[in-house]
Amino acid sequence: xxxxxxxxxxxxxxxxxxxxxxxxxxxxxxxxxxxxxxxxxxxxxxxxxxxxxxxxxxxxxxxxxxxxxxxxxxxxxxxxxxxxxxxxxxxxxxxxxxxxxxxxxxxxxxxxxxxxxxxxxxxxxxxxxxxxxxxxxxxxxxxxxxxxxxxxxxxxxxxxxxxxxxxxxxxxxxxxxxxxxxxxxxxxxxxxxxxxxxxxxxxxxxxxxxxxxxxxxxxxxxxxxxxxxxxxxxxxxxxxxxxxxxxxxxxxxxxxxxxxxxxxxxxxxxxxxxxxxxxxxxxxxxxxxxxxxxxxxxxxxxxxxxxxxxxxxxxxxxxxxxxxxxxxxxxxxxxxxxxxxxxxxxxxx
Amino acid sequence: xxxxxxxxxxxxxxxxxxxxxxxxxxxxxxxxxxxxxxxxxxxxxxxxxxxxxxxxxxxxxxxxxxxxxxxxxxxxxxxxxxxxxxxxxxxxxxxxxxxxxxxxxxxxxxxxxxxxxxxxxxxxxxxxxxxxxxxxxxxxxxxxxxxxxxxxxxxxxxxxxxxxxxxxxxxxxxxxxxxxxxxxxxxxxxxxxxxxxxxxxxxxxxxxxxxxxxxxxxxxxxxxxxxxxxxxxxxxxxxxxxxxxxxxxxxxxxxxxxxxxxxxxxxxxxxxxxxxxxxxxxxxxxxxxxxxxxxxxxxxxxxxxxxxxxxxxxxxxxxxxxxxxxxxxxxxxxxxxxxxxxxxxxxxx
Numbered sequence: 001x002x003x004x005x006x007x008x009x010x011x012x013x014x015x016x017x018x019x020x021x022x023x024x025x026x027x028x029x030x031x032x033x034x035x036x037x038x039x040x041x042x043x044x045x046x047x048x049x050x051x052x053x054x055x056x057x058x059x060x061x062x063x064x065x066x067x068x069x070x071x072x073x074x075x076x077x078x079x080x081x082x083x084x085x086x087x088x089x090x091x092x093x094x095x096x097x098x099x100x101x102x103x104x105x106x107x108x109x110x111x112x113x114x115x116x117x118x119x120x121x122x123x124x125x126x127x128x129x130x131x132x133x134x135x136x137x138x139x140x141x142x143x144x145x146x147x148x149x150x151x152x153x154x155x156x157x158x159x160x161x162x163x164x165x166x167x168x169x170x171x172x173x174x175x176x177x178x179x180x181x182x183x184x185x186x187x188x189x190x191x192x193x194x195x196x197x198x199x200x201x202x203x204x205x206x207x208x209x210x211x212x213x214x215x216x217x218x219x220x221x222x223x224x225x226x227x228x229x230x231x232x233x234x235x236x237x238x239x240x241x242x243x244x245x246x247x248x249x250x251x252x253x254x255x256x257x258x259x260x261x262x263x264x265x266x267x268x269x270x271x272x273x274x275x276x277x278x279x280x281x282x283x284x285x286x287x288x289x290x291x292x293x294x295x296x297x298x299x300x301x302x303x304x305x306x307x308x309x310x311x312x313x314x315x316x317x318x319x320x321x322x323x324x325x326x327x328x329x330x331x332x333x334x335x336x337x338x339x340x341x342x343x344x345x346x347x348x349x
Numbered sequence: 350x351x352x353x354x355x356x357x358x359x360x361x362x363x364x365x366x367x368x369x370x371x372x373x374x375x376x377x378x379x380x381x382x383x384x385x386x387x388x389x390x391x392x393x394x395x396x397x398x399x400x401x402x403x404x405x406x407x408x409x410x411x412x413x414x415x416x417x418x419x420x421x422x423x424x425x426x427x428x429x430x431x432x433x434x435x436x437x438x439x440x441x442x443x444x445x446x447x448x449x450x451x452x453x454x455x456x457x458x459x460x461x462x463x464x465x466x467x468x469x470x471x472x473x474x475x476x477x478x479x480x481x482x483x484x485x486x487x488x489x490x491x492x493x494x495x496x497x498x499x500x501x502x503x504x505x506x507x508x509x510x511x512x513x514x515x516x517x518x519x520x521x522x523x524x525x526x527x528x529x530x531x532x533x534x535x536x537x538x539x540x541x542x543x544x545x546x547x548x549x550x551x552x553x554x555x556x557x558x559x560x561x562x563x564x565x566x567x568x569x570x571x572x573x574x575x576x577x578x579x580x581x582x583x584x585x586x587x588x589x590x591x592x593x594x595x596x597x598x599x600x601x602x603x604x605x606x607x608x609x610x611x612x613x614x615x616x617x618x619x620x621x622x623x624x625x626x627x628x629x630x631x632x633x634x635x636x637x638x639x640x641x642x643x644x645x646x647x648x649x650x651x652x653x654x655x656x657x658x659x660x661x662x663x664x665x666x667x668x669x670x671x672x673x674x675x676x677x678x679x680x681x682x683x684x685x686x687x688x689x690x691x692x693x694x695x696x697x698x
Binding site: 107 | 359363366367370374412416418422427431437443445447449463465469497499501525529532680681690693695697
C-alpha cells in the first residue's frame with residue numbers, strides 16, 4: 001500500500017505528555033503559571049461572549065467521565081476528563097484529561113493536547129488568580145490540606161501569583177505530605193509539614209483544601225476557620241463530594257465560576273439552591289464586590305470550568321508556535337476534492 | 350531534557366486516517382461494511398442499556414460542532430464531528446470527525462481514531478441495516494440523490510447488506526455524478542447516471558437522499574414518491590436542513606434512531622412534535638412492527654446517533670488488535686506514584 005502524505009489541513013498539532021513537560025520546563029513552571037493566569041483572567045473578563053453549558057457527565061459507580069465544551073464564537077474548545085477516586089489504589093491517576101481547540105468557521109481541529117499536566121497547572125493558576133483577588137491584604141502563608149497530585153502546583157501558583165512565602169502541609173496520609181514537602185524543597189518557599197489540619201492552619205491567611213474522596217467529608221470544621229481567611233476549596237467538585245462543614249458556608253462570602261454548575265458539583269450543593277453567590281468574572285470586571293472587609297471569610301468554591309481549559313489550550317497553542325514541541329497528527333481525512341472521500345480511499349489502496 | 354519512556358497505561362492506540370484506509374483495504378470495503386452493520390445491529394438490540402443523550406451542539410453561522418457521547422456501562426465513547434456546508438467551496442470537507450473509547454471503570458481512554466472515513470462507513474452500514482429491515486422484498490434498485498462524499502459508501506453498503514444490483518445516480522452537479530459513477534466502475538454493480546431525480550427514481554425500490562445544503566430544500570416532491578418505496582433520508586440532519594416535502598412525511602411510516610434527537614434535526618422537524626414515529630431498535634428486537642405491507646412508503650429519517658459511532662469504534666478496536674495499523678499515542682500522564690504528578694514533571698527536566 002502507498003503511504004500517501006496527508007495534506008497540511010489534515011494534520012493537527014498534537015502536544016504529548018512528553019512535549020507538555022518539555023514545554024513547561026522550556027517556559028519555567030512559575031512563568032507558565034503566571035502566563036496561564038493571564039489568559040484565564042483575560043477570558044473571565046470576556047465571560048459573556050462564551051457559549052456556556054454545564055459539563056456533560058457520564059456517571060458510574062466508580063467515577064465520572066466528562067466533556068467540557070465552550071466557544072468564544074471564533075474558537076471552540078473542549079476537554080475530556082475523568083474523575084475516579086478509586087484509581088489511586090490501582091496505581092492509576094484519579095484524573096486524566098486531554099483537550100482540543102477547533103476553528104468555529106470551518107470546524108477543523110487546530111490543536112490536540114494532553115491535559116492531565118495542563119489541568120493541574122490551570123487549576124492552580126485559577127486558584128491563585130482568584131486568591132489574589134479575594135485573600136486578605138498581605139496574605140503570605142497558605143495551609144495546604146490534601147497533599148496529592150495538585151498540591152505542589154497550588155503552592156507554586158500561590159507563590160508566583162499571590163506572593164506567599166510559606167506553605168503548611170497536612171494530609172491524613174503522611175507519605176503524601178512527605179512527597180509534597182520533598183518536591184517543594186529548593187523552590188524558594190518555606191515548607192512546614194504538620195501533624196494535624198489545625199496545626200497547618202496556624203497563621204495561614206489562605207487555606208486550600210484538595211482531597212479526593214468521593215463522599216461528604218468534613219475536611220474543615222466550623223471552629224477551625226477564623227475570621228479574615230480565604231478558603232480555596234478545590235476538592236468538592238462533583239455531586240456527593242464536599243469538604244467543608246455547612247456552617248462555614250453560612251459564615252462565608254461565596255464566590256463561584258459558573259453557578260449553574262457549582263450548585264450541582266461544588267460545596268454549595270449542601271445549601272439551598274437560591275443561596276446568594278458571586279460570580280468571579282463579575283468581580284474581575286468590577287461589576288460585583290470581592291472581599292468586603294478584613295474580617296470576612298471568603299470562599300472560592302472551585303469546581304473547574306470549561307473556559308479555564310479553553311484559556312489553557314489557547315496559551316499552549318500560542319506558546320508552541322515558536323517551538324518544535326508538537327507532532328503533526330494525521331487526524332483528518334482531507335481529500336483533494338472534498339466530495340471525493342471514496343476516491344481518496346481507493347487511491348490509497 | 351531526558352526523553353522518558355511513557356508507561357503502557359499512558360499510551361492510547363491511535364488510528365490515523367492513513368491507517369484507517371489501510372485497515373479498510375486490509376478487511377475489504379464490503380466485508381467491513383457488513384462487519385460494521387453487525388456491530389451496529391448488535392448495539393441497537395441492546396439499546397436500553399445505553400446512556401443516551403441528544404448530541405451537544407455548538408452552532409454558529411457557518412455550521413455546527415458536535416460532541417456525541419454514549420456509554421454501555423462498561424465502555425464509554427464519544428465522537429467529535431463538525432458540519433459546515435460552506436466548507437466545500439473552500440476545498441474543505443463538510444464533515445470531519447474523530448472519536449474515542451474509554452474504560453468506564455477507570456476513565457482511561459483505550460482508543461483514539463479518525464472518524465471522517467469511519468463515519469462515512471458507519472452511516473452507510475446503518476442505512477443498509479435499516480433498509481434490509483424496511484425495504485420491500487426483492488428490492489434491487491436504488492436511486493441515489495446527491496452524489497457527494499457519502500454516495501459511494503451508501504451504494505456499496507446497500508449492495509453488500511441489502512443485495513441491490515443497480516444504482517441510479519442524480520445530483521444537481523453533473524461533475525459529482527460523473528465522479529461517483531467513475532468511482533463505482535468495476536465494483537460489481539450496474540451504475541446509471543441520470544439527468545433528473547425523476548429519471549433516477551424509475552424502477553427504484555429504495556431511494557437515498559443525501560444532499561448537503563443547510564436549508565429547507567425539497568429534494569423529493571410528493572408526486573415523485575410512489576407506493577411501496579423505502580426512503581433512506583440522510584441529508585436532513587440538523588435544524589433548518591431538510592430534504593423531503595412534508596406531504597411525503599404524512600404518507601409514510603416513519604422510522605427513527607432516537608426520537609428526542611430526530612425531532613430536532615431530522616425531516617420530522619417539519620411535523621408536529623407528537624407525530625407518531627417508530628424506533629428502529631424496537632423493530633430489530635421485534636417489539637415494534639416494520640413495514641406493514643407492499644404498498645407502504647417507509648421512511649428512515651436518519652440523523653446519525655452516538656451509538657452507531659460507538660459500534661464503529663468497537664469494531665475498529667477489535668479489528669486492529671491483530672494488526673500494526675495504529676500508533677501508541679502519549680496522551681496520558683501516568684506517573685509511577687499517581688499522587689506524584691509534580692515529581693514526574695520534575696524528573697523529566
